[in-house]
Amino acid sequence: MTASPTTALLFDIQRFSIHDGPGIRTTLFFKGCPLRCLWCQNPESHKPGREIAFYRERCLRCFACKGACPEEAVLEEEDRRINPTACTACGKCVSTCVNEALRMTGVEWEASALLAEVLKDRDFFEDSGGGITLSGGEPFLQSGFLGTFLPLVRGEGIHVTMETCGLCPWKTMESLLPYLDLVYFDLKCLDSEKHRDYTGSSNELILANFEKLAAVFPNVEARMPVVPSLNDEVRNIQATACFLKKNQKDRIHLLRYHAMGEAKLARIETELRPLNLTEDAGKALLRAKKVFESEGILVTINE
Secondary structure, three states, X not given: OOOOOOEEEEEEEEEEEOOOOOOOEEEEEEOOOOOOOOOOOOHHHOOOOOEEEEOHHHOOOOOHHHHHOOOOOEOOOOOOOEOOOOOOOOOHHHHHOOOOOEEEXXXXXXXXXXHHHHXXXXXXXXXXXXXXXXXXXXXXXXXXXXXXXHHHHHHOOOEEEEEEOOOOOHHHHXXXXXXXXXXXXXXXXXXXXXXXXXXXXXXXXHHHHHHHHHHHOOOEEEEEEEOXXXXXXXXXXXXXHHHHHHOOOOEEXXXXXXXXXXXXXXXXXXXXXXXXXXXXXXXXXXXXXXXXXXXXXXXXXXX
C-alpha cells in the first residue's frame, strides 16, 4: 500500500477540523508511519496495512467472530482477541460482531472516490478559506497514490496542507511540492540519539529534508509536540530555535501533549506502552513558549 498510484489506505476522515491548517478543513489520515513516537496520538496509523482493533469493553464474549474466521486467528484471551501473525484482516470477524467490539482499521480508497468524498465539503472550504489536510501516519509513504490524487485536487482549486514527520526520501517530497500549499513539518527533538530513543529513528534525514524544503518552499511551518519530561528541556528548545533561525524561519506551532493515544494501545498489536506522565502538560507548553519567544521565535499554541 505504500506506492500504489490508484488506491490509498486511510484509517480516518475527520471533517470540520480547525487546527490542521487555515479555515475549516477535512483531514485525511493515511495509514503507515516510519516512526514509533512514544507519545503517538494515532498508534493505529503505524502499520501500513489493514488491521483489526479490539474494543474489550464492548465484547459480549459470544465468539461468533471465532466461527467466522477462516484463519483461526481469534483468541479467547481476556485482553486480546486477534492473533496478528495469523490474521489476514479479511474482515469476516468484524462483520459478525453485533456489538462492534471488533473494528477494521484501514479503508481502501480510489483517487476519484476520495476526491468525490472531499468535494462534499467544498462549500465549507470556500466560505472559510479552508481545504484538505493530509495527515497520518505519514502521507508521503503513499506517494504513488498522492501523485494521482493531488493533481485532481489541484484541478478543483482546493487548498492542500501536508502534515509530515519528514522521514522520507527528498525526491519523494520534492515531487509532490507543486500540489501543496502549506507544509507542517514536525521537529520533535534536535538531539539525534534522543530522537532515536523517543521515535525509533535518528533525525539526520529529517533535518536535511527540512533544510532543503525551507530553501525552495516558502510555506513550510515547523511544529513540535511538547512532551513533559521528554523533549521539553531548555537545551532542546534552544537548539530547535537555533535550527529554525539558521533556515530563516521565525515561527513554530507547539502542540500540547495529550494521553488520548494511550487508550488505543490495548486495542491493537503494538510495542508502545502508556507513558503515565504526571507533569502538567499545559505548564510544560507555556514554559516552552517562553523559551522560544526569548530566542526570537514566534509561537502558535495548539491545545
